[in-house]
Amino acid sequence: MNVQYASLLIAIPLITAFFVPLMKGLGEKAIKTYVLIITAIQAGIATWVFEEVYTTGKPIIVMAGGWRPPVGIDLYIGPFAALFVLIVALVSFLMAVFNFRAVKVEPIDKYAMLFLLLMLGATGMIATGDIFNLFVFMEITAITAYALTAYNKTGEAAEASLKYMVLGGIGSSFFLIGVALIYGATGTLNMAQIAQLAGNINPTVAQVALALVIFGLAVEAELFPLNAWAPDAYQAAPHPVTAMFSAFVVKAGIYALARILYLMSAVGTWKNILHLLIAMATLTVIVAEFSALRQRNVKRMIAYSSVSQVGLIGLAFALGTQAGVDAGVFQMINHAIIKVLLFLGVGYVAVQLGGAEIENFRGLGKRMPLTALGVTVGSMSAVGIPLFNIFWSKLRIILATVDAGYAWAAALVLGASVVEAVYYFRLVHAIWFTGEGERLRESAPLVAIMLLLIAIIVAIGIYPNYAWSLSQKAGNDIFNVAQYIKNVPLMGVGA
Amino acid sequence: MVSILKRSLAVIMLLIIGYWLAQGLSGIPFGQDKMLVGKYYLDNVIRQTGAINAVTAVVVNYRGFDTLGEVTVLFIASTGVGALLWAKRRERTAKTEGSIVLKTGIRLLTPFVILFGAYIFIHGHLTPGGGFPGGATIATAFLLLYMAYTMYEIPRRAFENTEGVAGMSYVIVALIGLAIGGYFLFDWIWQTWHFGVNNVGRILSGGFIPVIYTIIGIKVGTELSGIIDNMLREEVRE
Amino acid sequence: MNLLMVMLFAPLIAGFLAWLLDFKVIREVIGIIGASIPIGVLAYYYSTVTSESITYSLTVGGFTLGFHLTMLTWYFAVIASIVGIAMAFGMASTSKSSYDWLFALISFTGVLGVFLSSDFVGFFLFWELMTFGSFMMVLKRNRHESLKYFVLSIIGAYSMLVAIGIIYAKTGALDFNTVQKALRLDAMVGSISRGETALIYTLFLITFGVKAGAVPLHVWAPGAYSENDQSYTAFFSGALSKAGVYGFVLLYILMGAKLYTALGVFNNHLVFAYILAWIGAITVVVASFLAVLQEDIRKLFAYSSVGQVGYILLGLGIGTGLGFAGALFHVLSHAIFKSLFWLVTAAIILRTGKTRFEDLGGLAEKMPITFTMGLIAVLSLAGIPPMAGFASKWLLYEAAISAHMPLVAGAIFLGSGLAFAYVVRFLYAVWFGQRPSDLDDVKEAPLPLLIGMVILAIPNLVFGIAPGLVTGYFNRLFGDTIVGGNYFRLVTPTGTYNALLVTVILIFGLSIAGLIYIYGAKTRKIPVINTYQSGNPVTEEYNLSMRKNFYRPLAEALGFWLKYSWDRFYERLANLTEDFADWLREGFYNGNAQSYSWYLTIVLLILALWGVL
Amino acid sequence: MISAYYFGAISLVLIGLYAVLVKKNVLKMLIGLSIMETGVNLLLVSIGYIYGRSAPILSEGIGPNQAVDPIPQALVLTAIVIGVATTAMALSVAIILYQKYGTLNVEEIRRLRG
């Protein structure tokens, strides 16, 4: 099969999103089912792509319009992208199931479109091989996210959306300035070619450009102190969307950050940027964990936790070592799984019991035992308890961090993790050991999803070999820039 | 007091940032030829795409992916605005009609404005312009209608459907490229069919650029009109 | 499938099965079977392990998890397994919940894993598993105490993680053998600086100190031990706290040479060991004093546990072969007598439902077998020859004094006096004196619990009379004659102790006394409350037995010191942290979009300044 | 010395940012954002400019060597549209905000905090 068919990853969500207006009259159920089917198809394609990439071991280069890079835009679906595109599709699929329960606010047809386009945006961001195209996909993701954040149309939602928008706007403007500088200095927008030419750029330009690009992406990647929008957006967005934010939107941002960071590693001030990122990531973890400590709203609490975990990923990526990147990718996978589980569980509770305040979680173990189990397993995993998946990635990250000579960062991050343990502990205790209540009926599909996710968490926790080998391949994809340049079939323009 | 302090602090900070940006930019000489890929485009654009406007060739053909994204972004904006401002029943609440000059002028001009918009996007591969400016021009016509008449409303349903169909058509064109040429967004009209090879510089050339620009023009026009429409109507509670 | 793995995971799997098949008897049977597999496997390996070590390795997630059964790890594993099986029997009586079985057995596997791991990853993994299991046991019963335990454990675990990270960064290895070699080499080369070595040492000190319950990291222990199923506490305090001790032993093995060269000596003592010895001594004194002053049976033994582990640390800190032998022996004896205590406590609580001394009394007649077991434990803990507790304590005395650590040895003296005081108090308040009238229909402990007790009581006697069994094993372990003599007679360079002879003469003495007793006048049994009272009537209504505030005078004498409390210190620290968290949260996430844009600008400014300057 | 175009572009960006930082009214902040975008677009275009050359429309008399770089122009086209989209979204959010809070003062729109 022609590997160019991988472009369907972009085409399918697009065309189906455009189709939604035509089925406006069909009613809520129909549209949600439609989304479910589309995400399933997308997941199927992503699985095929994944198979293809991992069996051949070679990345798929989708060349739009048949132009070879750097003339045309290419999608570079290497081990990392293949893996994450799959995760994006699968998470979207699961959340499409959750939509049936969680989203009641009209207009569903618009929601469906935005939902599909959010998936598209993240897919594009992960797959693209062109820096300006990255900007475009980033904006697609961001604007969809703005709209979805405000989708509930409450004051809080709009407020969160506003904050997201202001910060995102500033970030993307400066990102674009950075892109402009890079273009001005190299004359190309293709990432591989930029990586080739990075060493020759005038050092001042390179410093400014790299700093600006990283700055812009750091806003999306929720690094402190650029993450002020994140908890609000997470809290206000519809529950499935929150899960998607946490599971792949922010991941796409942080991936882009890491990708560009490593592509530009020939730049003279690269080390300085790494130091700055490490400091920012460490602070991210600390501030977010402390902020979560006394949070009454569980959704917001988990949002903070998500921010901190992303900080951990950022830390891993900013180490500048192969081990760090591998560990970061591993953590990305694990984190995506547990955050989907957690936001699914919490969202479901919020839907059933009318709010995500901690009071609603009292006695949850008696009222909705399976959901409670899901939230519990997610929490325990987040804390890093063995037999659950995060344990391995956290261990990897800490080892890599100390190995790279940043023992202080590891110590601070772990210190903050103690705080994390405390608030998850409170949640688990509230769920199982306080409160009383009648048992409620739990939705079978959602329970099935939760059990599936629990099974995956435990499976990775007990037998992390497969996930780890995937992470290593994917990490190598990011870290090994020379290989990346070699994989992209650059035609001999200029260089 | 605090405000002044804050303002002056902001100014100082921004000046430092500005100095830094300027320092960076000074490494990129203004007005010098720094082209790398751009040169390739200029050299090959006519042969490879059949368009003499290199910008539109780049936009639609070489960097078609960006444009697809761009269309999507606008689509998102229209959807998003629609989603956010949605209410069970909404009506226009404007109280004052436009002046007679406006009303008469609009009545006369609307077809021409739309026609001009269409002209712009159809000639995208030849002259400056293209789908986006063209679409925007068309939307202007509807904006003017809204300004002039308090009761005017676009045929919303039809517009939304058009928007969707146009978007789908774009993707379908791209997918046909995938089917025929093996590449997504492949210019099958020019490169496979060689349609209009002898016509370079005239309207029936440029491969799929005019086709796509037409689609984009229609889409942008309906989308922007839709946004205007959404913003001008307010919720009505019984 | 490797037997080592079978043994390691048998409890875990049994725990899951017991959890899933939540039926009354099946659950208990599965649990007991799961818990008894390890001791079986270890017994099977006994002859092998004395000549060679058994290793096995797994590859998990890019890490190679190695396991090794050496003489040292065998010893620790056996202790854990004995206590584990006793725990299982105890739990069959006291625990009615599959939840308990699951987590108790998880922590069992965790402890075994900690002992058997031959690399840091496995060590850390099982360490966490063990902590997790035990934490869940507390969580079910008491939120506040479990939180304390949890936070301190996590701090400990993370300290270890950082330390492991540093070691990994410096040596590039995670398995014990390589690390040991690398660090030994580095002791000569000195590429790891003094500060870094001290840092690693401190981090490990925190980790193992928390688990062993060393002062001032002990605050979790009283709560966690007492707010638990007491049968499980037998394992918790008997075996799980030994993981911390094992950690310290490991520290010696892996880093001893490096720590010696980096930190030097003070007054002929290795500095790092000296610190450990003092921590141990302080732990002994502080915890024993607190134990004496407790009013709750569980709290008393909890503090006692902390204090006894202090002895072990002290022994390790002495740093001589004799000290090690004493410490390792005390690991065994503490495990068996303290677990026995906990099972006795479990029986008392099961049958009376009371935990405070003021509510108990006069149970010796009602639960004679349990009382006998309790007495054995008391004798062993108080260090009455010929019990296992005395043999190990004796070694510690010899070691401490002959290593010229007089003040530390003084702590042992004081500690054993205190230990004597609190066990007698336990005897008095629970078993003797006037029985509260609501305890008149108390029955003897159920059979499984008694089996558990007997399993623990036997080694107390056996290793008491034949301490040479254990020291002989140590001699083979160290490859050197640390403690000479035979099965019954211990000989150190400076002293001797013939346990059998002491036993024989004690029996001789007792028989003489017994003869006098038997040939004396006949006796008439009268009720306990029929006593000389100088006019105060003792009746059922007026219970004059002194149970509450038994050691009030001591508390008065210690008044000044009791004003300070580590517990309160930690509470205050926690409150400060929470306030800080609030301040940070409210200050940073203040809700104003404009402030947020300022943050962005500030970052830009930092970047700019970085670029400009 | 940098060129006036660059200078103008940077100035626009900074002016926009200043508005975001200082103005209390949400609409003014959004206008600031738009100004920033304009500045960025100007910067993009000016980077592609080459002295003495004309627009890259290769009709009569203008060969490949007489045209400026087409790429920045294409990029700007995209960037403008994205800017428009963002602005449209932002304005509709502002409409909701005004409906729900009755004000557009950013200091009073602070229900989500901490």
Next chain:
Amino acid sequence: MFAWKLVLEAIGMLIYATFIGFIFMGIERKAMARIQRRIGPPIYQPIIDTLKLLGKKESVSHGFIYDFGPVFALGASITALLFIPMGNFQLFSNNADLIVVAYLLEVPMLGIMLGAMSSGNPYSGLGVQRGLLTMVAMQLPYGLAIIALVQHWGTFKLSQLVALQQLQGWSITVPALALAFIVFDIVFQALLGLEPFDIITAPAEISMGPMVEYGGKQAAILFTQHAIQLFAETAFFAVLFLGGASNLLDLFLKQLLVLFIAIFVASIYPRFTIDQAAKFFWKWPTIIGIVAVLLTM
């Protein structure tokens, strides 16, 4: 082969010790009386008392442990006795060292307490409490004194201690050990249960404390135990600080000396309350003990 000689020696020593112990008890009472200008009972009075108690027709019991306590105490005292080298009789002292003996000397207390506690008498309980607290209080200086001694001589073996002292002079001739001696002597008052540390029995307050319930043969056993214990402890003292003894007479004189010091001290001081005792023990004796210990390092 069975060491018949040793066993015979042991039995002989036991009889001797019991007798001398009773005599010591008599001497104690007599001397105390003389100091207080009373005439006092004859020195064989304790023997007569004990025999009388044994001859009582019937004695009461509160249960098995109540009976077992005194028996255990006596047995433990005998055990302790037989591990101390007595002049030219080494007995079993090669098989147990200082620490073992020090522990064994404490065991009888447990027996007494077991018995005392198993009666429901509150005075017994009070006595037990006081006994334990005294023990806790004195343990630290006691330990320090022993540590100083062992550090100086470098051995735990009692027989070796004796030999070394014969060779190099008594312990108290060494300055540091003289300090230890002072400490030990203070502790010794408590060990013997004499003023100012007779808080345990405190006849005027709690009617003999632990012993309050006992009469008849149990009391007789306890008296015997006390006699043996008194002998053993004075001998222990002599062995530790006064150079042991080469024969029983030598030992007897030294024991007598120790006893008289104790009696004199006891008759001068009033009784401490228990918390005063604890504070006292943890102040001067401990400090002196630490000084002694540091001097011997």
